[in-house]
Amino acid sequence: MSESYLPPGLPIPVPEPSGLSRPYWEGVRGEVLKVQRNPKTGVYQWPPQWICHDTQTFDVEWVEVAPKGVIYSWTRVWHPVHPALKEVGPYIVVVVELPHAGKVRMLGNLLGDPRQAVVIGAPVEAVFEHHNDAAPPFTLVQWRTIGGEAG
């Protein structure tokens, strides 16, 4: 992508020193979406944890999941609370559920017209938004409706 949905200046995501979320952040740099799964039970979890919440075992595995989902909920933000967003109009935040990955949920922006009607239940696909000029570089997982107006 040549341009990001929101302007630069927002906090840059980095893995914590412990490295818990590093596989996710490294994965999205290469346009691979990874979440955690319990190897014994197949139960998914997100955000990352040190332990499988269903069996209390520490053998959590990272697995690639299809970068698509459905809109579970949303908000359209009109009142900015960060200087980088001062001159930005409304923007849309969506909560996306991944039905094929144990219904884990992720949060991102819905690309396209910020004043578009947002439909709960609408299918969406991920768009990997690379911020290569940031220090350090990072990638955000954005979403666009499938077959919708967003591009």
Next chain:
Amino acid sequence: MTRRSLRGRVAAAGVGETAYYRHGQAPEPEFVLCLKAILAACEDAGIDPRDIDGFASYSNDRNDPPSLATALGTHQLRFSNMQWGGGGGGGAGAMANAAAAIAGGLADCVVVYRALAQGQFGRFGQGSRANTITGDSALTNPYGQMSPAQYYAPKAMRFMHEHDIGQEALRAIAMASYHHAQANPRAVMYGRPLTEQGYDESRWITEPFHLYDCCMENDGAAAIILVSAERARDLKQTPAFVLGAAIGAGYRVHSTQAGFATPDLASSHFKTVARHMYEMAEVGPTDVDVVQCYENFTGGVLMSLVEHGFFAPEEAMDFLKLENLIAPTGKLPLNTSGGNLAECYMHGLELQIEAVRQLRGQSTSQVAGAKVSLAVAGPMVTPVSTIIFGSEAVL
């Protein structure tokens, strides 16, 4: 084995607050505000401040018990307690912790307090200024999702979607607070009534929250003195007895920042907590005469009232009409001091005080003969908390 319960064993004996100010307008340091609120509560109860032997607060209040005990010259310190969890979710929890300490013999006279002078520190409603960010916040802040209103809006949005609830329900909640504030000279919004048109025309903060769906940010301090039921009966005010209280959340309720991942997203997280509170109190929602319900955002009040059993989600549009929510005639008078929206954002401790005043007959929007008074602390966070008070007649 005796039944483990707080019911009837502890009472609120004194309440006090400073003047309430607009954000950044406090003329004194936050610590001084805190001391003055505590002294006002002691005066109200008719006790010597030096007899306070316990302190309880929440939301990482900056005024620590050793500093307060030293400043006030209390004879001894026996209980110092901080309820985990940010936001106003711990307001009733701090009351419950104080009551548990008294019932369990750890202390005799505990003050629950909250002081805020955000102009002297940081504001809640502002985003992080950090250059880099880690953990749960890294999954939200880079998308412009970084304030409480933004974190909680999708919860209310999903609930309203699932149950076909319109903006009018949120408007009625906002208008009830503003209505009651017009009778309360302490209220920051005293003399500033809100009309339906004023609500409808107000700007969006983040959908589904208009400006008037969001709490204020204020300066001031508030305090409540708790003692044993026996001692409260000998003091000068009519006791407000603790009937029941509960703290917590349901299954895997994530941090505010990772709240999008909570399995039960469209919830205020009182489903388990309200049940425990009612069980201890031995009363149910139909027994409640008046409700103070923390408005961080009106959508949280909507879900809290449902999860406290006052109406089903499908009944929300019929129930949440202004005439049902105002004292003295409404069937469920709500936020009768003006609450966080219009009295003062004292992180919900002003709601606890109002619940006590209703049982004393001292509210500026009094519910005649109120005997059971509910005070719900900040919804949608974790842990949340809730407490219910009763008059002598209920014990």
